[in-house]
Amino acid sequence: MELTIFYITALIALVSTTMVVIQFNAVHGLLYLIVSLLASGFIFYLLGAYFAAVLEVIIYAGAIMVLFVFVIMMLNQGKATVEQEKRWLYPGIWRGPVILTALLLAELLYTLTTTPVGFAGHVVDSKHVGITLFGPYLLTVEAASMLLLAGLVGAYHLGRPLSGRSAP
Amino acid sequence: MTPIPMEHVLIVASLLFAVGMVGLLVRRNLIVMLMSIEIMLNAAGLAFIAGGSRWGQPDGQVMFLLILTLAAAEIGVGLGLVMQIYHRYKSLDADALNQMRELPEGGEAS
Numbered sequence: 001m002e003l004t005i006f007y008i009t010a011l012i013a014l015v016s017t018t019m020v021v022i023q024f025n026a027v028h029g030l031l032y033l034i035v036s037l038l039a040s041g042f043i044f045y046l047l048g049a050y051f052a053a054v055l056e057v058i059i060y061a062g063a064i065m066v067l068f069v070f071v072i073m074m075l076n077q078g079k080a081t082v083e084q085e086k087r088w089l090y091p092g093i094w095r096g097p098v099i100l101t102a103l104l105l106a107e108l109l110y111t112l113t114t115t116p117v118g119f120a121g122h123v124v125d126s127k128h129v130g131i132t133l134f135g136p137y138l139l140t141v142e143a144a145s146m147l148l149l150a151g152l153v154g155a156y157h158l159g160r161p162l163s164g165r166s167a168p
Numbered sequence: 169m170t171p172i173p174m175e176h177v178l179i180v181a182s183l184l185f186a187v188g189m190v191g192l193l194v195r196r197n198l199i200v201m202l203m204s205i206e207i208m209l210n211a212a213g214l215a216f217i218a219g220g221s222r223w224g225q226p227d228g229q230v231m232f233l234l235i236l237t238l239a240a241a242e243i244g245v246g247l248g249l250v251m252q253i254y255h256r257y258k259s260l261d262a263d264a265l266n267q268m269r270e271l272p273e274g275g276e277a278s
Contacts, residue, residue, distance in 0.1 A: 006172050010180040017184055017207055021191035026199045033203050036184075040210055043180070046172060047221040052213075052229045059236055060210065064243050071247045072199065075254050122224030132226040133233065140230075144237040151241030158248030 001114075005107050006046050012100050013039035019096065030068055031097045037061040038104055046111070051126035177218035184211035198250050198260045202243065209239045 016036040023029040041056035133141060188207030195201055213232040220228015250260065257264055 003172060006176070010176075013180065014183055014187070017187045020200075020203060020207065021187055021195065023200075026197060026203075029200055029203060033206070036207070037210065040184075040214055043177070043214065044217050047177065047217055049217045049221055049229050049232075052217055052232045055233065055236060056210075056213075059240065060206075064206065064240060067243060067247055068199065068203070071251060074251065075260070122221055124220060124224060124226050124229055128226040129229045129233075133230050137230050140234065144234055147241050148237060151244045155244035155248045158245065158252050 002046060002111070005111060006043065008103065009039050009042050009046065009107060012036075012103055013043065016097070016100055026072055028093060030065065030072070031094070032100075033068075034061050034065050035097050035100045035104070037065070038101065042104060042108060048123040050123070051129050174218050174222045178215060181211045181215040181218065184208075184214065196262045198253065198262055201262065202246050202250065205246075206239060206243065209235055209242075 013036050016032040016039065019032040020029045020036065023032065037056060037060045041053045041061065044050075044053035044056055185208050188204045188211060191204035191207065192201055195204065213235045216228045216231040216235070218228070220226065220231075253265065254260055
């Protein structure tokens with residue numbers, strides 16, 4: 001049964017990812033991308049990587065997608081874009097993502113209620129991940145923190161307002 | 169209670185990676201191209217998780233954490249670049265940027 005659930009989830013991930021690529025509007029693609037990331041998180045859960053599943057939902061589908069939403073919101077300004085939004089947001093555009101998300105929710109409820117925890121393959125719990133992360137991979141964690149600092153400085157430098165410069 | 173075969177997970181990961189790469193090559197919108205890069209990174213993380221789950225080692229999840237960190241840093245810088253490009257060129261078309269070596273009038277390389 002869990003194999004069937006895995007195949008359905010993989011199909012949801014593939015369909016929503018394909019819709020990301022073929023959508024003309026970036027916001028619609030973003031909706032489908034969030035569904036795709038949620039499906040990937042569910043695949044992680046089915047594989048026994050609970051910690052990675054939680055991080056996938058929180059960081060990928062939460063934080064990074066919020067960044068995308070903010071940038072798309074900041075790039076669309078003015079009265080013309082409001083009318084454009086009205087044209088875009090006709091009722092029914094949410095139908096595809098909502099159907100896919102409802103499928104995912106049904107799968108999740110079924111999995112949580114019927115199957116015992118840790119049914120599929122090896123379960124790697126977060127304790128082992130933490131011990132490994134701060135044991136042999138300690139230097140890599142430091143490198144990742146430096147990468148995040150560099151990303152912070154770079155994003156701040158690039159995201160400054162253009163005051164003082166003449167726009168072309 | 170049959171475990172999920174790793175080959176099928178790897179097939180799904182490779183298909184996701186292929187879709188992301190096709191999106192990166194075909195689309196000309198910069199934001200959609202960044203989202204395609206996210207799809208490819210996510211597919212790579214899925215392959216790592218599959219390996220870690222197959223052999224019961226936590227290294228796969230550690231690699232996924234590093235991919236997550238990389239994606240966060242990359243998307244911060246990438247979205248900053250997208251905003252700069254939009255403010256300078258008033259467009260998100262990647263084909264409009266082939267004149268990047270000679271800056272438009274009034275623009276200055278900060």
